[in-house]
Amino acid sequence: MGVATEGISMTANLAEDKQNETSAxxxxxxDLSPAKGLFCGEIIQxxxxxxxxxxxxxxxxxxxxxxxxxRFLEDKQENFRQWDEAGEQPEEFIQGxxxxxxxxxxxxxxxxxxxxxxxxxxxxxxxxxxxxxxxxLTIGAHSSIGMKGLLxxxxxxxxxxxxxxxxxxxxxxxxxxxxxxxxxxxxxxxTRATRNSNGGWTLNGEKIWITNGGIADFYTxxxxxxxxxxxxxxxxxxxxxxxxxxxxxxxxxxxxxxSTTTVSFADVEIPAENLLGEEGKGFKIAxxxxxxxxxxxxxxxxxxxxxxxALASKQAVERKQFGSxxxxxxxxxxxxxxMTVDCFAAESAVRMVSHYIDSGYTDYSVEAAISKVFASEAxxxxxNESLQxxxxxxxxxxxxxxxxxxxxxxxxxxxxxxxxxxLFIALSGMKYAGVLLQELKSATDDIFNxxxxxxxxxxxxxxxxxxxxxxxxxxxxIAAVPEILRDDALVFEKYTLELAxxxxxxxxxxxxxxxxxxxxLQRAADVVIDLFVGxxxxxxxxxxxxxxxxxxxxxxxxxHIFSQRAKRRMNRNLRAMxxxxxxxxxxxxxxxxxxxxxxxxxx
Amino acid sequence: xxxxxxxxxxxxxxxxxxxxxxDGSGVETDGVKMSINPFDEIALEEALRMKERGEANExxxxxxxxxxxxxxxxxxxxxxxxxxxxxxxxESVNPLTGARIFLELxxxxxxxxxxxxxxxxxxxxxxxxxxxxxxxxxxxxTFASRIELNGSTAKVTREVDxxxxxxxxxxxxxxxxxxxxxxxxxxxxxxIMKAKKKPLDQIPVADLAVESAASITAVxxxxxxxxxxxxxxxxxxxxxxALKDKGxx
Ligand SMILES: Cc1cc2nc3c(=O)[nH]c(=O)nc-3n(C[C@H](O)[C@H](O)[C@H](O)COP(=O)(O)OP(=O)(O)OC[C@H]3O[C@@H](n4cnc5c(N)ncnc54)[C@H](O)[C@@H]3O)c2cc1C
Numbered sequence: 001m002g003v004a005t006e007g008i009s010m011t012a013n014l015a016e017d018k019q020n021e022t023s024a025x026x027x028x029x030x031d032l033s034p035a036k037g038l039f040c041g042e043i044i045q046x047x048x049x050x051x052x053x054x055x056x057x058x059x060x061x062x063x064x065x066x067x068x069x070x071r072f073l074e075d076k077q078e079n080f081r082q083w084d085e086a087g088e089q090p091e092e093f094i095q096g097x098x099x100x101x102x103x104x105x106x107x108x109x110x111x112x113x114x115x116x117x118x119x120x121x122x123x124x125x126x127x128x129x130x131x132x133x134x135x136x137l138t139i140g141a142h143s144s145i146g147m148k149g150l151l152x153x154x155x156x157x158x159x160x161x162x163x164x165x166x167x168x169x170x171x172x173x174x175x176x177x178x179x180x181x182x183x184x185x186x187x188x189x190x191t192r193a194t195r196n197s198n199g200g201w202t203l204n205g206e207k208i209w210i211t212n213g214g215i216a217d218f219y220t221x222x223x224x225x226x227x228x229x230x231x232x233x234x235x236x237x238x239x240x241x242x243x244x245x246x247x248x249x250x251x252x253x254x255x256x257x258x259s260t261t262t263v264s265f266a267d268v269e270i271p272a273e274n275l276l277g278e279e280g281k282g283f284k285i286a287x288x289x290x291x292x293x294x295x296x297x298x299x300x301x302x303x304x305x306x307x308x309x310a311l312a313s314k315q316a317v318e319r320k321q322f323g324s325x326x327x328x329x330x331x332x333x334x335x336x337x338x339m340t341v342d343c344f345a346a347e348s349a350v351r352m353v354s355h356y357i358d359s360g361y362t363d364y365s366v367e368a369a370i371s372k373v374f375a376s377e378a379x380x381x382x383x384n385e386s387l388q389x390x391x392x393x394x395x396x397x398x399x400x401x402x403x404x405x406x407x408x409x410x411x412x413x414x415x416x417x418x419x420x421x422x423l424f425i426a427l428s429g430m431k432y433a434g435v436l437l438q439e440l441k442s443a444t445d446d447i448f449n450x451x452x453x454x455x456x457x458x459x460x461x462x463x464x465x466x467x468x469x470x471x472x473x474x475x476x477x478i479a480a481v482p483e484i485l486r487d488d489a490l491v492f493e494k495y496t497l498e499l500a501x502x503x504x505x506x507x508x509x510x511x512x513x514x515x516x517x518x519x520x521l522q523r524a525a526d527v528v529i530d531l532f533v534g535x536x537x538x539x540x541x542x543x544x545x546x547x548x549x550x551x552x553x554x555x556x557x558x559x560h561i562f563s564q565r566a567k568r569r570m571n572r573n574l575r576a577m578x579x580x581x582x583x584x585x586x587x588x589x590x591x592x593x594x595x596x597x598x599x600x601x602x603x
Numbered sequence: 604x605x606x607x608x609x610x611x612x613x614x615x616x617x618x619x620x621x622x623x624x625x626d627g628s629g630v631e632t633d634g635v636k637m638s639i640n641p642f643d644e645i646a647l648e649e650a651l652r653m654k655e656r657g658e659a660n661e662x663x664x665x666x667x668x669x670x671x672x673x674x675x676x677x678x679x680x681x682x683x684x685x686x687x688x689x690x691x692x693x694e695s696v697n698p699l700t701g702a703r704i705f706l707e708l709x710x711x712x713x714x715x716x717x718x719x720x721x722x723x724x725x726x727x728x729x730x731x732x733x734x735x736x737x738x739x740x741x742x743x744x745t746f747a748s749r750i751e752l753n754g755s756t757a758k759v760t761r762e763v764d765x766x767x768x769x770x771x772x773x774x775x776x777x778x779x780x781x782x783x784x785x786x787x788x789x790x791x792x793x794x795i796m797k798a799k800k801k802p803l804d805q806i807p808v809a810d811l812a813v814e815s816a817a818s819i820t821a822v823x824x825x826x827x828x829x830x831x832x833x834x835x836x837x838x839x840x841x842x843x844x845a846l847k848d849k850g851x852x
Contacts, residue, residue: 060673060674060677061795061799063674064674064677064678064681064790064795065792065795067638067678067789067790068789068790068791068792068795071789072789099791100789100791100792101791101792101793101794102792104792104793105792109796112793113793114792114793114795114796115796
C-alpha cells in the first residue's frame with residue numbers, strides 16, 4: 001500500500017485486496033499516471049473508464065454526513081456575512097464544528113474520526129463550501145494539510161498521541177511552510193532546526209500567512225535541518241511549547257473569517273520523537289501533503305460553483321429588463337451554460353482524482369494539479385459571471401455575490417499558484433516523455449541487435465510507444481465510449497496524439513532548456529488540462545443510463561459543448577507553440593520592468 | 604418505562620419540489636432526496652429526551668417499507684435510538700395496515716409508549732396513530748406540543764384550533780407529535796459510525812401475519828395547476844372592474 005492512502009481511505013482495504021490478489025499487472029497499473037500518459041500520446045482507458053462510483057453503503061453514510069453539514073450550516077447565512085465583516089469566526093461556532101465532528105473527517109475510526117475516503121472528504125468540503133468558504137478553510141486547512149502529514153508519515157506512537165485530540169478538534173491543526181522570503185519557492189525556507197544537547201531539536205524562524213494559525217494547537221512545521229544549505233525536515237510543534245508565538249490576524253480580501261496569522265519560533269525545543277517522517281525528507285513530505293490535499297480545495301471550488309449557479313439562475317429568471325426576464329437574453333444564457341459546463345467538468349475531474357487517491361495510485365501529482373488549476377479558475381469565473389448577472393445587486397454587500405467573489409480569489413494563489421502548477425504539470429509530463437524518448441531510442445537501437453532483449457528492457461509506456469510509432473497500435477480508439485459520444489471522443493484521441501507529437505518537437509528543439517520556455521509550457525499544460533478534464537467528462541457521461549430524460553440529454557450536451565470548445569482551445573494552443581509573439585511580449589515586459597511605469601502617457 | 608417505539612417513515616425530503624411521474628402513476632422518487640418524515644423525527648427527538656431524563660430505558664425505531672428504509676433507520680440510530688426494526692414489504696402500506704403492523708410489534712416488544720408523527724408529509728393521512736390506539740384499546744393523545752411523563756400517566760398539551768388543550772392519559776398510550784414539540788438534534792458525525800454497529804432487525808411483513816387492509820387504488824396523480832400570471836391594478840375601482848370582468852363578483 002502506497003503511503004498516499006495509508007489510513008485515510010475507506011476504500012483502502014478494497015484497493016489492498018485488489019493489489020494482493022492480483023498480479024504485478026494491477027500493481028503496475030497503480031504506478032501509471034494517466035496525465036503523463038497523455039504526453040506520450042496515450043489515453044490509458046483503464047484509468048478513465050469506468051467512471052468511479054462509491055458503494056451504496058458509502059453513499060448512505062456520506063448522505064448522512066452531508067445532511068448534518070446542511071443542518072448545521074443552512075441557517076447561518078446572516079452569520080457568515082457578519083463574520084466576514086468582523087474578520088473572525090466566533091469561538092462558539094468553532095465549538096459547533098468540533099461538536100459536529102468536522103475535525104475528524106479523514107481520521108480513522110479507531111482514533112475517533114470517521115475515516116472518510118478522499119472522495120468522501122472532498123464531497124463534504126464541497127457541501128460546506130456551498131455556504132461559506134471560510135468554514136471550509138477552517139476544516140480544510142486542518143484536514144487537507146494541517147494534520148495530513150501525521151496521517152501519511154507519522155509513526156504509530158505519534159498517531160496514538162495526537163490523532164484522538166485532532167479528531168475531536170481539541171487540537172486544531174495548521175501547515176507551516178511559507179515564509180516572507182519563500183512562497184512558491186518552498187525549498188528556499190530559512191527556518192532552522194538544529195540538534196540540541198537533549199537529543200532533540202531547537203527551532204528558529206518565522207512562518208507567515210498560516211491558515212488556522214490563531215486557533216491551532218498542532219503545527220506541521222518545515223525547517224532546514226543542520227546547515228543553511230541542509231535539507232528540509234518536517235516537525236510536529238505544539239502551540240504551548242515555550243517560544244511559539246502567534247501574530248495578529250491578517251486583514252484580507254476574502255475568506256476573511258478564516259484565521260490567517262504568522263507563527264514564529266524562538267528557540268523552541270522539539271523532542272526527538274516529534275520529527276515527522278525521515279530527517280531530510282521534508283520537501284517531499286511537504287509536496288506529498290499538498291498533492292493529497294488538493295481534492296479538498298477543488299471539491300470546495302465545485303461546491304462554490306453550485307451556489308453560484310443556483311443564485312445566478314434564480315436572479316436571472318426573476319430580474320426583468322426591457323419587458324422580459326433577463327433569462328431570455330442570449331448573453332445571460334451563455335453565462336449560465338458556461339458555469340454549468342465548468343461545474344460539471346470540474347466535478348468530474350475532481351472525482352476522478354480522488355478515486356485515484358482512494359484506489360492507491362502512487363503517482364497522481366499531475367492529475368491533482370490539473371484538477372486544482374481547473375476547478376479553482378472555473379470557480380473564479382463562476383463567481384465573476386454570477387456577479388455580472390446580478391450586476392448592481394451583485395456589487396452590494398447585501399447580496400452574497402461579492403463575498404463569493406472575494407472568497408474565491410484565493411483559490412488560484414494558495415496551495416500552489418496557477419502559474420507554478422501549470423509549469424509543474426507541463427514539466428512533469430515532458431520529463432516523463434523525455435525519459436521515454438531516451439529509453440525508446442536506446443531500445444530501438446537494441447532491437448536491431450537483439451529484439452527480444454530490447455523489448456524486455458522497455459518500460460510499459462515505451463513498449464506501447466513502439467507500437468504506436470510502428471503504427472501497430474489500435475488502442476488509440478477509446479472503446480469504452482458509447483456511440484453517441486464517438487465524435488466527441490475523437491477530439492481527445494486526436495489531440496492526445498497531437499500533444500505527444502508537440503512534446504517530441506519541443507524536446508528535440510529545446511532539450512533541457514525547455515524549463516525556460518514558460519510560454520510553451522503553459523500551452524502544453526493547457527492542452528493536457530483540456531484533455532484530462534474532457535476525458536473525465538466523457539467517462540462520467542458514458543456511465544449514465546441512456547434514456548430520453550432531459551437530464552441525460554443535457555448531460556450529453558455538456559459533453560459535446562466541452563469537447564468542441566476544448567478542441568478549439570487545444571488547436572489554438574498547439575498552433576501557437578510554433579508561431580507566436582512570445583519573444584516580442586517578453587521583450588516588451590522587460591522594457592516595462594526597466595521603466596517600471598507606462599511609457600506612453602499623453603496629456 | 605422500559606421501551607418506547609417510534610415510527611420513522613421514509614418520505615421525499617421536505618425541501619424537494621415534488622414532481623409527478625410522467626405516466627401519472629405517482630410521485631417521482633428516482634434520484635430524489637429521501638428523508639425521515641419531519642414529524643417522526645420530532646417523535647424520535649422526544650423519545651431520546653425521555654431516555655436522557657431517565658424516563659425510558661430503550662428507544663426502538665421502526666420503519667415499514669423496502670430495504671431502502673434502512674437509510675432512515677440508520678439516521679435514527681445515529682440520532683441516538685438503541686435498536687431498529689424494518690418491517691419489509693414491497694407494497695405501499697395504508698394507515699390501517701400500518702396500525703396493524705405496529706400493534707404486532709407492540710406485542711412483540713412489550714412497548715409502553717408509541718410515539719408517531721401526527722401525519723406523514725407524503726400522503727397527509729393523519730390516521731395511523733388514532734387507528735393504532737383503537738386497535739390496541741389504549742388511550743391516544745394527538746398533535747402533542749408538550750409531553751410530560753408522570754409515572755403511569757402522561758400529561759400532553761395538544762394544539763387545537765382554539766388554542767392549547769392539556770389532557771392526561773394513562774400509559775401505555777399512543778402519542779402523535781406536532782411541529783412545535785421540539786427541535787430535533789442533528790446527527791454528530793462520530794455517531795454515524797456508532798450507528799453502524801447498532802442492531803437493525805429486518806422482519807418480512809409476512810412473518811407478522813397481519814391482514815392487509817382493503818387498499819385504496821390510486822387512479823391518477825396530477826400536479827396542481829400552474830398559477831396564472833397576476834396583474835397589477837392601480838386602485839380599488841380597477842380591482843372591482845377586473846373581478847367583474849372575470850365574473851368573480
Ligand atoms: C490567505 C492565505 C492563506 C495561506 N495559508 C497558508 C498556509 O496555511 N500554510 C502555508 O504554508 N502557506 C499559506 N499561504 C501561502 C501561500 O501558499 C503562498 O502565498 C503561495 O504559495 C504563493 O507564494 P507567494 O505569495 O510568496 O508568491 P510568490 O511565490 O512570490 O509568487 C508571486 C507571483 O510569481 C509567480 N511565480 C513565482 N515563481 C514563478 C516561476 N518560477 N515561474 C513563473 N511564475 C512564478 C507566482 O505564480 C505569482 O503569480 C497562504 C496564503 C494566503 C494568501
